[in-house]
Amino acid sequence: IFELYLNYAQWGKNIFGCEAASQFYFKKSSKDLNRMEAARLAAVLAMPSKLTPFHKTMFMNKRISTIATNLYYHKTIDAEAYFGMTGTIPPSKDSTSVPVERTRRQDSAERTSF
Template sequence: MREDDIEADGPPDEAKRPRPSARPRRAAPLRRAVGLALLLPAIIVVLMLTLALVYSSVTPPSTLMLGRWLTFQPVDRQALPLSQMAPALPLAVLTSEDQRFCLDHGVDFGALRDVVEDEDSPSRGASTIAMQTVKNVFLWPGRSYIRKAIEIPLALALDSLWGKRRMMEIYLNVAEWGDGIYGAQAASRRWFRKDASDLTRSEAALLAAVLPNPILRSAGHPSAGVRRRAARIQGMMGRTEGLAGCLKR
């Protein structure tokens, strides 16, 4: 047999071997993207819990405050310990916002169930002070099932981690009481020209009365409706004082 015939024939099966598919190389970035998408929620949870540990001793900003800072809008907030606030203020807020604050574990599941079952009033809220604090510090405003799904487990976890006094303290330091006015101290000085430690029961009730909508309602220039609401809150404070035991030292 001639040498050129052997070279022409070559290895017998080489021409028949299939070329390696390019699919595994194309699938690798997709697998990495899917893995990252699955890892991202875990990273967010770890970040939130890390911040929660920091916020056990450091007063946090709210997401609304961060938004104003990022857009170069003024923010008026002076952090103040709960022990330096007039006792009437947390009592008024508890009376107005969440009378089961000391009894629940961050979430009032009975109220949530009532909202789900009440088809005639789907917009009625069931947010506890813990849930509102979580929303103010970690999440975004507005109604969303996604936000609520994050808000509920975080409220349960932080109610246990922070305790009731710290939860109320953070809430009263991040609550909005006017355009760019955050926290009880800034609100007291702006609307009543005094420190939050010197608030009277009627002034505390006015601050609690505007919390549902602090932009359209004013504690310093209350409408007749705000005054009526504040009077109802102040009238109830004597009866709800027994429900505020978790706020006492």
């Protein structure tokens, strides 16, 4: 299912699939992307009609940080790779909670609850 999603997801105007996005934005195959390029593409999925991997906004930085933190917690990257992606020291693994992205529905419900 995840592979199907990556092959059909929208990554920008008339850009569908991670390979097409990789070719369009980075002029190379998705298998040749470095960690930061891959994280930037993943971050775009949140709002593909409004973002590109080259947007330098707080939102993009937060998305990339969340992606890097999840990769670090799941031992996909080490502390050095985390620092390379975020420019910060990774969070302590002593915590039992893994960062989870919030949904708009959760955020909206919290703002309207009394």
